[in-house]
Amino acid sequence: MSKNDIILETEGVYKSYRMGAADVKVLKGVNLAVHRGEFLAIVGASGSGKSTLLHILGGLDRPDNGVVRFEDRDLNTFSAGELNRFRNKMVGFVFQFYHLLDELNVLENVSLPAMAGRSVAAWFACRKWAKDRAGELLEQLGMPDRADHKPYQLSGGERQRVAIGRALMNEPRLLLADETTGNLDSATGNDILRLLKQLNQAGQTIVMVTHNERIAESAGRIITLADGKIRRA
């Protein structure tokens, strides 16, 4: 693959956390490249820094040291507004615990990213489009009849589908999935994996972190994170 195919790359990313008096080094110089259209799985044991790396890749956290480039632009140089736009337009997050808003129904949860970053007037202007797009996604995810339900009325698998729908709402260039199946039974987890694969086959770039190597095998490429570094690519 050529250099131009790289959508996201990291160079020497370090991250540590303070735990009381101790400084816990989570990432110790991570070098990584994600190619456009690939399905990458990052595997590692609990506490190996997978989620931290994913948060840094998605601009939810900043590295202590090192560079994260998205389409050749260094995230460290992004202003707060640019970083917000990046999170809103360029990446979609799928969390292990779904992180849906309980007060909103399924349709509203899915269409939420379209609302973010827009003024009230702009939101009203694109409301119909957002509703239609969210409806389309729900249909694609096989739950068109669940649009008016609240998250607590759904099963774990359905909630994760809604979370995937929400992540895809703004057609992001990169989908980041954090232990997406970690909270689901194996059958439901497999359904979600199938869905991710379908999305990838349709051209969606996906980075998924998991501790489960069997699940990681669904991805096109697997890398292992151990002791804060990429061990196997």
Next chain:
Amino acid sequence: MKRRITYFAVLAVGLCVFIVVIVMTVMTGLVRDFKQKNHDFVGDCVVGTESLVGFAYYEDFMKILQKADFIKTVSPVVRGYALVNPRQTEQNIGLEVMGIYPVRHSQATGFGDTLYYHKNDVSRVFEPIEDPNIWGCVVGIDRVLVRDAKGHYAYSLAPANIELTVSCFPLTAKGALAKAGTGLVNIRTFYLNDHSQTGLARVDSSVIYLPFEQAQLLCGMAGPIKRVSSLHIKFKPGVKLWDGCEKVRSMWREFTRRKAGESQAHLFETVAVQNWKDYRRGFIAAMEKEQTIMIVMFAFVGLTTVFIVFVVFYMIISHKSKDIGILKSMGVSNLDIVELFSGFAFSVGLLGSCIGTLAGWLFLLQINRIENWLFENFQFQLWDRTIYAIGDIPNQVSFEVLAVIVFSAVMACLAGALVPSWQAAKLEPVEALRVSLL
């Protein structure tokens, strides 16, 4: 749980607004009524002296005043003190004498409206039916009738046929007893012909109104150079109080300059030109002070509200930290987060204020009925009507006051929400996603 906290926040704001609306309406109403009563009692402007000797050449100054295009009428008043003895009793009551021309005084002040029997025929208020040869008088209502617990007086169909002997110590222009060595006092007999209810407790319990010339004689002000205590002035409609008084003050300065050197001109030194607010300052100030204290107390209530709202919002936002993390992971900016919670606080404030205002307004509409019911069933009264000269509890809602209360409540909510929402907005998305970090 989250929704319940929101309801509590709306309820807290509503309750505070409810209390403040009621207290401010009642207090503002009391002060407004009290000021109006003082204004009605005094007229717009007073040229007067506190001295019991009074001042001379008032007729000359009245002529000047009456020529002025901004003055509607001028009423001269004689003031003094008298011992009043109801005939066939041993009682001697010390009262303040006010000698007036009833019609003229009714034009300058609200005197006519304070009468009971002669409200529509003020000119005959000093003309008793029983004996046209004896002058009539008017006594403050609380000296004549007893107010019952509901604040009502037991009026009879006609004025009580009571003869009052009024004794005064006349003073000379130098302030000495005019009849020293001869008998000291001037005595006249009057028929009680009406009572006056100004609504000012002190006035209604201590004033006797007499015909002007009779009062002048009794107080020793009817010599060759006649004297009065004050001139009460009513301005024409549209004349601003301050401007009118300033013009009168200027006219008075000019008048005293011209009269300087004449006999008894030294009496002008104690005369002041005051608007009705300054003239009754000693009485109004106390009431205004009470209102100020109330406002200060309710400012503290307001601060408590801000703190309650702050705590409520802090709790709400603490519970929402995960949601904030989710929103931030989608690219919602810090400002949008603050705006979101400010909008929420604004809605809580507005809704709470509307509920509080509506409840307060409904309560105020019924406040007198509620008080009557409480009195009839539990003998509870907010103000004991046998003591306080208050009729109904004022319940006229002032929209200016209402607007200030609602605005303050909404601002309090915004202030209460601003700190926690800004704190929440400042969190990094990953921090916010770790629930209960706030």
